[in-house]
Amino acid sequence: MVRVLLSLLLVAWPAFGTIDTGGQHREHERITRAALACTSSTSREPVCFEPATMNYLAGHDREFGAVGAPDSDEMADPAAHCDNADYLSGSYPQSHETAVVALTDCVEHLRADFRRGLESAKDLLDDQGEVVAAEVTASPECNPREREESRAKCATLEAFGRALHGVQDFYSHSNWADRADPSRPIGDDNPPGLHRPGPSPLLDLLGVTAGPPPADFTTGCYVLQDQVPGAGVCQLRITHAALNKDKGLIDPVSGRATEPGTPRGQVADNFADAVAGAIAESRRQWRDFRTGLTDRYGADRASRMVCALTHDDPENDCHGPRVPRAVVIGMALAAGAVLFWLARRRRSS
Incomplete structure (x- = not known):
């Protein structure tokens, strides 16, 4: 019953789709797969996500995945979806300053998710830099709606997925990548379009400050009675x-x-331009996330963390540089032989 009620709410909720009904086609999942899955024919990322791990990050079947998590518990938070940063030059009910504050709130919200993911990654490895089996297993499948998920891999990807959701919504909910309808006058029912590509400098989640948006930048005001012309607030x-x-x-x-x-x-x-922007942005955020891991933990540990986050079998695929057992035994025998030789030499001299 809870799943049915949630699905009914999502039919009316404003975002790239998370479900496969009510006109939605799991758009968030498909954007994430096109951007970061190892099966993507267009991915230029050197580090991609293997199938089972991608299933958790992007969602599958009836599972929302990490990228869909904000549509389960942050539906009423405009900062999670970059809504309400609307402005139009001239006489307008909301000031430009208020619109910029709303955009800043979105960026800071997504930065908090991004940083939470970087922090959670510290538990992927032990003190020797080896993956911790209990922290990287995905069996049973991670639950992105459990914010206190104890496994480090689950918690890290959940936080990163939430950040992806917001940056993808930015391209759908704003005029960054689109064009206005040339057959109608510019107004609140046909705002100007900026027609810019992704990634956007406004979404620097690795940074600490947000740059000012272009003068004609806008997102949309949202209330449950979402219509044109606007109702309520x-x-x-x-x-x-x-x-x-x-x-x-x-x-x-x-x-x-x-x-x-x-x-x-x-x-x-x-639509195609918004999707292209969201895909480019998702790839940029993953590159920045890897940079953030390196900055925090150093190149060696970060490399193993990235392996653990992307591989389906990290315990076997992502161990650190180990000296083979045979080599260790051989070195020990050689050292023993040298000591024995030195001892005999001392006795004979």
């Missing part, structure tokens, strides 16, 4: 309904985006 404002590019078909291997399912997504190549 979103009256006379740019709404999520007017701006989002949440729905459509995405090939999880190539990332090709087709059949946009929202009005703004159907303008020009807006």
Whole structure:
């Protein structure tokens, strides 16, 4: 019953899709797979996620995965989805300063998830730099809705997945990558588009400060009665309904985006451009996450952490440089022979 009620809420919730009904097609999962899975034909990432681990990060079947976690317990938090940073030059109900604060709140929220992931990674390895079997196992499958998940791999990917969710929503919920409808005048029902590629300098989660957005940057105002023109507190404002590019078909291997399912997504190549931006951004965040691990833990430990986070069998795939047992025995025998020779030499001299 809880799953059914959650699914009904998600049908109306504003974001790239997490479920496969109500017009959604698991868009978050498919973006994440196209960006970071080892099966992606377009991935240029040197470090990709193996199948079982990707299942947890991206979700599968009825499981939300780490990237879908904010749609289970942060649905009412606009900072988790980069909503409510709406502004239009001229006479507008919300000031530009307030819109910038809302965008900053989003970036700081995602930075907190990003940093929590970096912190959780410390428990992947023991004091000798070896993976800890109990911390890297994915059996049983991790549960991203358990924020106190005790396994380090689960906790690290859960935090990173939440950050991915927000940065992907940024491209759907804002005008960063899209264009306005050229057949209609610019207004709250047809805000300007910036048509910029990803990744965006506004989403530097490894940094400590957020740069100012372009003058015409906007996301959408969201209330449950999401419509054009806006209702309630979103009256006379740019709404999520007017701006989002949440729905459509995405090939999880190539990332090709087709059949946009929202009005703004159907303008020009807006849906495809939003998906391309989200894929590029997801790859950038994974590169930055690896950099963050290196900065915190050093190159050797970070390399083993990345292996543990991406491999399905870290215990066997990600051990540190070990001297083979035969070599250890041989070295011990050689050392013993030398000592024996030296002892005999001393006795004979």
